[in-house]
Amino acid sequence: MLRDITIGQYYPADSVIHRLDPRTKLMAAMLYILSLFIFRGWAGFAAVTLALVLVIALSKVPFAYMVRGLKPIAVILVITILFNLFLTPGVPLVEFWKLSISWQGLKNAGFMTVRLIYLILGSSVLTLTTTPNQLTDGMEQSLKPLNRLHIPVHEISMMMSIALRFIPILIEETDKIMKAQLARGADFESGNLIKKAKSMVPLLVPLFISAFRRANDLAMAMEARCYHGGEGRTKMKPLRYKKADGAAYLLSAAYLAGVIALRIIL
Amino acid sequence: MNFIEARKLVHEYIRRDEEGNVESILTALNEVDLDVKQGEFVAVLGHNGSGKSTLAKHLNVLLTASGGTLWVDGKDTKDADNLWAIRQNAGMVFQNPDNQIIASVVEEDVAFGPENIGVPTSEIWKRVERSLKSVGMIKYREHSPNKLSGGQKQRVAIAGVMAMEPKCIVLDEPTAMLDPNGRREVLEAVEQLNKEKGITVILITHYMEEVVHADRVYVMDHGNVVMQGSPRTIFSQVDTLKSYRLDVPQITLLAYELKKAGLDIPDGILTRQELVEALCRLY
Structure with missing residues (x-):
């Protein structure tokens, strides 16, 4: 059951966006x-839609695969729609019981939903076409100026990539501990929320202990391999901009300018 | 000078209470002398708590001595300036394969060491390829380590050390968590590195079968080196080994029992082949 969780779900394909x-x-x-x-x-709506459709088409990631990413936010979506629908003041369009829906509310709800859905789809294009490693590398490079403010950018990105490496290991471990506890009569399923939360304690304590032990081992292994922070470190795969990147920067800047212009003009 | 030289090396784990008073002292290494020549394959045997892992951590300066001296590649481990040079020259492989792989792609993990010591990018690629080839893992260079078997992970860890081009590899119970197949894979890789590339190998283990091919064996018990010599001389002393809670390889034990039962068999038989020959000579 825990294996279904996928973080940084990269979709391998060979596309302009991937490269x-x-x-x-x-x-x-x-x-x-x-x-x-x-x-x-x-x-404006047409512009953002067009941009998203274009990028998704270019990325070669199946649309159905992307939509799957929307499932976790379904609840939030429904709540947003209901709030906007019923709580926007204006001339009522439909009225029943104590609730009323106005034209303004309908419009607000529509646009808010679109915003949220596009937000998720837009950022999932990023995570689906970029491996977690590239992502942390990209963040490290982009945030490098923050080093001057004494923010340990290299260390943070190293922690992120180590976390990504250990997610599957810890999930497997949780599974194992869970089975061991179940075999000895632990009950993770029944009872109300508080009881369920309490039943997590015998799961979390061993998990944390083992995570600390792993962290200790890993730190030692890293030290043994001469790790001493970001200073003087070289890279096997340094990031290099190509021609396509320049074009992409130009296009996205032009796109943003276009959206701003549309808003001012109309 | 030998590649590794320890003279009266002492390590004490000191436990303190909250006020910093010494509660108890555990002497993990008690005046240990160790000599390893360049290119040698040395095994260190010992039961749990014998101090063998502590010794391994000293060779890589993960721990420093409470007393005595240790030179690695002619450099004193007490001198903090030598730290990175020693770690680069004496690579270390640990017991748990999962807890020593840092990156989520095999080749990037192998590159971790060279990256840390500032090797230029083009050279890193060459080294990664060379060291993955030397342990037979080049096919898996783009795989995720999570999908590899224990033996394969451990070979990746060895490749990661090899990529730093050390003169010596210290393996701290590298096979303790592996199945028999994985164990054989790892040992074959290690023996090959020793024979073909002349890498000095220090293998720390409690599996007797693994030390049969070593040049020399040290046996440790309670922080002391209690026996040393060739595998043959060590394994001919079955009773002494047993007193240190160590077992001899099954073949050696069989030969020993046969000899005790009255057959005329030489001491310290290590392989099945030798036993077969010894038995055939009897009739």
């Missing part, structure tokens, strides 16, 4: 998210 530098993709994703909060009206 872009992770820094480019990070920046483009941020610009796209920004544009989602800037656009207004039908023309």
Whole structure:
């Protein structure tokens, strides 16, 4: 059951988007998210939709695969729709019982839903086309200026990549501990929320102990292999911008300018 | 000077209470002398708590001595300036294969060591390829380590050490968590590195079968080196080994029991082949 969790679910394919530098993709994703909060009206809506459809088509990731990523936010979506639908003041369009739906509310709910869905889809294009390693590498490089503020950028990205490496190991371990506890009569399923939370204690304590032990071992192994922080470190796969990256930067900047222009003009 | 030289090496684990007063002292290494020549295959045997892992950690300066001296490649481990040079020259492989692989792709993990010591990118690629080939794992260079077997993971860990081009590899119970197949894979890789590349190997283990091919064997008990010599001389002393809670390889034990039962068989038989020959000579 825990094996179903996939974080950083990379979809391997050979596409223009896959080949872009992770820094480019990070920046483009941020610009796209920004544009989602800037656009207004039908023309803006058309622009963000077109951009998303284009990028998804270019990425060669099946659309159905992407939509799967929306499942976890379904609840949030429904709540957002209901709130916008019923709580926006305006001339009522439909009225029943104590609730009323206004034209404004309908529009708000629609656009809010689109924003949320596009937000998830847009950022999942990033995570689906970039391996977790590239992603942390990209973040390390993009955030390098923060080093001047004494923020340990290299260490943070090293921690992230180690965390990614250990997620499957710890999930397997949780599974193992769970089975061991079940075999001895532990009950993780029945009871109310509080009882369920309490039953997690015999699962979490051994898991934490083993995680600390692993951390200790790993630290020693890293030290034995001469790890001493980011200073003087070289890279096997350094990030290098290619021509396509320049084009992608230009295109996303032009896109953002377009969305802003549409909002001002219309 | 020998590649590794320890003179009266002492290590004490000191336990302190909250005020910092010494509660108890555990002497893990008690005046240990160790000499390893360049290119030798040395095995260190011992039961749990014999101090063999502590000794291994000293060779890589993960621990420093409470007393005595240790030179690795002519450098004193007490001198902090020598730390990185020693770690680069005496690579270390640990027991748990999962807890020593850092990256989520095999080749990137092998590159971790060279990256740390600042090897240029093009050279890293060459080294990664060379060391993955030397342990027979080049096919898996783009795989995730999570999908490999224990023996394969351990070979990746060895490749990771080899990529730093050390003169010596210290293996701290590298096979303790592996199945028999994985164990054989790892040992074959290690023996090959020793024979073909002249890498000095220090194998720490409690499996007797693994030390049969070693040049020399040290036996440790309670922080002391209690026996040393060739595998043959060590294994001919079955009773002494038993007193240190160590078993001899099954073949050696069989030969020993046969001899005790009155057959005329030489001491210290190590392989099945030798036993067969000895038995055939009888009739």
